[in-house]
Amino acid sequence: MPVITEIEDLRKIYERRVPRMFYDYAETGSWSEQTFRDNSSDFDLIRLRQRVAVDMTNRSTASRMIGQDVAMPVALAPVGLTGMQCADGEIKAARAAEKFGVPFTLSTLSICSIEDVAEHTTKPFWFQVYTLKDDDFMRRLFDRARDAGCSAMVITLDLQVQGQRHKDLKNGLSAPPKLTVKSVANMMTKVQWGLGMLGTKRRFFGNVVGHAKGVTDPASLSSWTAEAFDHALDWDRVRELIRMWGGKVILKGILDAEDAKMAADAGADAIVVSNHGGRQLDGALSSIRMLPPIMDAVGDKIEVHLDSGIRSGQDVLKALALGAKGTMIGRAFVYGLGAMGEAGVTRALEVIHKELDTTMALCGERNVADLGRHNLLVPEDFTGRWA
Numbered sequence: 001m002p003v004i005t006e007i008e009d010l011r012k013i014y015e016r017r018v019p020r021m022f023y024d025y026a027e028t029g030s031w032s033e034q035t036f037r038d039n040s041s042d043f044d045l046i047r048l049r050q051r052v053a054v055d056m057t058n059r060s061t062a063s064r065m066i067g068q069d070v071a072m073p074v075a076l077a078p079v080g081l082t083g084m085q086c087a088d089g090e091i092k093a094a095r096a097a098e099k100f101g102v103p104f105t106l107s108t109l110s111i112c113s114i115e116d117v118a119e120h121t122t123k124p125f126w127f128q129v130y131t132l133k134d135d136d137f138m139r140r141l142f143d144r145a146r147d148a149g150c151s152a153m154v155i156t157l158d159l160q161v162q163g164q165r166h167k168d169l170k171n172g173l174s175a176p177p178k179l180t181v182k183s184v185a186n187m188m189t190k191v192q193w194g195l196g197m198l199g200t201k202r203r204f205f206g207n208v209v210g211h212a213k214g215v216t217d218p219a220s221l222s223s224w225t226a227e228a229f230d231h232a233l234d235w236d237r238v239r240e241l242i243r244m245w246g247g248k249v250i251l252k253g254i255l256d257a258e259d260a261k262m263a264a265d266a267g268a269d270a271i272v273v274s275n276h277g278g279r280q281l282d283g284a285l286s287s288i289r290m291l292p293p294i295m296d297a298v299g300d301k302i303e304v305h306l307d308s309g310i311r312s313g314q315d316v317l318k319a320l321a322l323g324a325k326g327t328m329i330g331r332a333f334v335y336g337l338g339a340m341g342e343a344g345v346t347r348a349l350e351v352i353h354k355e356l357d358t359t360m361a362l363c364g365e366r367n368v369a370d371l372g373r374h375n376l377l378v379p380e381d382f383t384g385r386w387a
């Protein structure tokens with residue numbers, strides 16, 4: 001196994017092993033990619049306060065997210081088409097998360113179905129829904145998630161309409177991939193990926209094909225996705241969906257203090273401060289920059305998680321020290337999955353865990369629960385004066 005010391009090592013292997021179309025799908029932001037870049041570079045603006053001669057024995061990264069025990073407060077974010085990054089990708093990622101002791105979130109737009117993932121895991125996972133017009137389909141998704149024992153519903157609010165990612169259009173992104181001269185030539189160089197795909201039946205959107213009205217084959221899927229998203233979504237509908245599920249709810253895609261207040265009032269259990277990894281509103285501020293005003297607005301009312309831009313345990317620590325109770329990683333685990341399957345996801349989690357644990361020690365802390373603003377050096381104008 002190559003020596004992996006940081007997430008960037010996994011990204012480089014991932015780039016070599018996975019067809020260009022799927023690499024580009026993950027490693028891109030919308031339009032100019034300004035928000036995508038800011039998500040990571042804004043973490044670098046925050047520095048850490050070094051402390052010495054503090055007893056660093058018996059450290060723990062164990063914590064709780066929405067009342068569930070976690071080995072560290074880092075969940076795997078919902079990522080569509082994960083099963084195209086590696087054969088049976090959602091099952092592999094879920095198993096790695098389960099063994100590590102962190103939550104896995106299955107996307108509506110996964111390749112492996114809810115039932116597939118439940119069958120191959122032993123602990124409850126989280127399920128993510130987009131808000132769709134088809135009420136029957138939503139109800140059935142909720143029923144299926146309930147039957148599969150899912151312990152939380154993540155409702156994504158920042159994708160009523162889709163931000164444009166140039167590369168996906170140019171590559172003709174689809175699942176399974178369209179066979180063009182260019183895509184076939186590229187796939188032929190990805191032997192391991194190809195053998196995996198030949199060995200699995202799971203190559204279509206497992207939660208949709210055969211379940212949504214009129215979607216019986218992959219060809220009818222593209223017209224369904226174009227039509228399916230609920231452009232009319234409002235807070236009444238969010239409240240209705242929260243009632244419909246009846247269990248723990250995490251509202252994902254909150255980037256504004258006013259929306260955070262609405263989410264808390266709607267009765268959700270947690271929010272994820274997120275801009276979808278810079279894939280939706282290009283020009284929006286980074287998640288980490290928006291965390292302090294959102295904490296000021298709702299930090300005492302609702303549990304706050306954060307994603308977008310996390311590539312290290314130091315990033316996780318910064319989010320926790322600014323008040324987040326938990327974090328999510330998207331690309332960081334996808335790199336691992338595409339690079340080395342389940343073992344790669346485990347490696348990504350190990351890398352982040354070690355960075356978090358060691359950095360915590362060097363900051364003079366023994367427990368993630370004790371991290372706070374006192375561990376950070378934040379530029380005075382970090383949030384900025386945006387009028």
Ligand SMILES: Cc1cc2nc3c(=O)[nH]c(=O)nc-3n(C[C@H](O)[C@H](O)[C@H](O)COP(=O)(O)O)c2cc1C
Pocket residue numbers: 025026027039077078079080081107108109128156252274275276277278279307308309310328329330331332
């Ligand atoms: C390739 C890809 C696909 C994604 N698909 C979904 C999805 O199906 N549902 C969802 O709520 N978010 C989706 N997201 C957003 C992630 O859940 C998460 O917010 C984002 O990846 C966090 O940023 P990071 O990748 O910088 O960690 C996707 C992100 C990526 C990179």
